[in-house]
Amino acid sequence: MADIQGYIILFLLWLVSTILVRAIVNKNRTKPRLPPSPLALPIIGHLHLLAPIPHQALHKLSTRYGPLIHIFLGSVPCVVASTPETAKEFLKTHENSFRDRPKSVAVDFLTYGSADFSFAPYGPYWKFMKKICMTELLGGRMLDQLLPVRHEEITQFLQFLLKKANARESIDVGSQLIKLTNNVISRMTMSQRCSDNDDEANEVRNLVHEVAELTRKFNLSDFIWFCKNLDLQGFGKRLKEVHERFDTMTERIIKEHEEVRKIKKETGEGDPVKDLLHILLDISEDDSSEMKLTRDNIKAFILVYNYAFIKFVLMQFHDTKSEIEENGKSQLDVRGQYFHFLSFGSGRRGCPGTTLALQMVQTSLAALIQCFDWKVKGTVDMQEGTGITLPRAHPLICVPVTRLDPFPSF
Structure with missing residues (x-):
């Protein structure tokens, strides 16, 4: 009897071991x-x-x-x-596996639950907005129409630098380039500058800065699973406050646009150049549109558009140290086909504003080099700071020196 029990125990052990081994192998x-x-x-x-x-x-x-x-x-x-080779393997061969962007608490909250374009899930809405961006918002015709805006802002920027040069005063180069970019994008999207000395302009500038700060900071809730519903760093309060301020400001600007549209419709007056907000409102009011844009979609698009464009432009300014061939063309293709440098992404989720960003960088940089020499105040510190666009740890402070004689009149 004892022998039988022993055999039964051995058989059961063998059976369990076999099952476990097979499970491990299959796994x-x-x-x-x-x-x-x-x-x-x-x-x-x-x-x-x-x-x-x-x-x-x-x-x-x-x-x-x-x-x-x-x-x-x-x-x-x-x-x-x-490496470029492994990046190409991911973005070319496995692009369908990376169609959606990772969500963060800050981005999701500030963009009305990812109701924008940049962080929207891949699907019908994203495809619709991609098509609108490429044909209406950021197409060649629209960029040509808004060329005077970019020209006026760069001209004002050069006038500012000329005053500094005459007074032999230094400037924070990075900070001034951010102001230039802010003004261009604010005028393109909402027909107003954001660096004027009025309360609304200051509010726009401060909001863009705070959004950039909140979205680049490390948030435990994004990475530690049991912190998902906890606000250990106080992000929730700041996000809510910034979101409410942005919503109030954008709502006011949208209502101002709607009032202008109403008056022009009643008087039959045309508008030769529309900003991006007017175009988005046109789409939202078009009953034949294949997809209806909500107010939150419009607000979210205005926020990401501002933030994303500034980010990409600054990435391009940081790369001005790249080698240039004798024929004047950069060795790097930044449009997503040269995998050493992917500042605009690649594939379906590549940035649709590449052309606009490159136009801004090339024109602005050429003007700075052609019109001025630059004397560094102190030393050039190339130490890297932290942030999405890899800022300098210490700002570049320079004194502009007029190099054209006579300087072109503005």
């Missing part, structure tokens, strides 16, 4: 092989390895683990492609 067969990965810590994953400047830390990891690595940003899995 390994179905589970994809992951790229190399450093040792992760509980809860925070590999976040501790990304300080103090993430892109430098990722470069160090790639030199040790190879061009493709797998890391955990807290509880969020992430694959890092660190």
